[in-house]
Amino acid sequence: MHKYRTPTAGFTLVEILVVVLVVSILMGVVVGSFTGVDREQTLRGYCERLALKIEHARDKALQANREWGVYIDEDGVRFAEFDEINGEWIQRVEKPFAAEDYVEGLRFELEIEEIPGALALNNQQPDEDEDEIPNIVLFSSGETTPFTLSVEPEDWETTPWLLRSDGFTRTSLERGDEV
Numbered sequence: 001m002h003k004y005r006t007p008t009a010g011f012t013l014v015e016i017l018v019v020v021l022v023v024s025i026l027m028g029v030v031v032g033s034f035t036g037v038d039r040e041q042t043l044r045g046y047c048e049r050l051a052l053k054i055e056h057a058r059d060k061a062l063q064a065n066r067e068w069g070v071y072i073d074e075d076g077v078r079f080a081e082f083d084e085i086n087g088e089w090i091q092r093v094e095k096p097f098a099a100e101d102y103v104e105g106l107r108f109e110l111e112i113e114e115i116p117g118a119l120a121l122n123n124q125q126p127d128e129d130e131d132e133i134p135n136i137v138l139f140s141s142g143e144t145t146p147f148t149l150s151v152e153p154e155d156w157e158t159t160p161w162l163l164r165s166d167g168f169t170r171t172s173l174e175r176g177d178e179v
Contacts, residue, residue: 039153039156039158043153043158043161046106046151047163049100050077050151051171051173052096053077053079054136054165054171056097057079057092058138061139062142064081064140065140066084067081067082067137067139068080069081069082069089069138070134072110072135072136073108076100076108077099077100078099079091079097080092089133089134104154104155104156105153105154105155106151106154107150107151107154108149108150109149109160110147111148112145112146112147113145113147113167135147143167143168144165144167144171146165146167147163147164148162148163148164149162149164159176159177160175162175
């Protein structure tokens with residue numbers, strides 16, 4: 001009697017390599033998509049913390065009955081308190097008002113609503129001896145300079161985040177495409 005050899009069940013080397021290749025490609029796509037989400041979450045978190053800091057400074061101004069200010073420039077966002085005795089703006093560097101570094105570069109674009117009878121804060125040219133007035137003033141009455149601050153990364157394309165206040169309401173945060 002002849003014994004016939006039955007084919008053994010299993011996979012060939014080529015089949016295993018094809019499966020490994022497909023799984024590798026899928027993993028690359030999944031990890032790549034999470035990286036984009038991670039950057040968006042980091043940007044959103046930064047903007048949320050910035051809105052909270054502005055509101056915290058506004059509360060401090062109201063409680064202490066002193067004006068506070070927010071400087072916005074290419075270096076980032078800085079907070080200051082007005083010293084009435086010396087007539088100067090003193091930067092606040094303690095937590096939570098210390099400058100927060102963002103991992104990647106950010107582009108800030110500030111629009112200030114012109115208030116009749118008030119100085120045009122965007123176009124001011126201070127004297128050399130005079131302190132520069134902050135871009136956004138948080139008054140001791142609880143009001144603020146009406147503003148819209150657009151925040152977007154320099155290194156990649158995305159819809160900017162907008163922080164805004166009409167001068168009376170709390171600082172809100174929304175996506176630029178939701179406007």
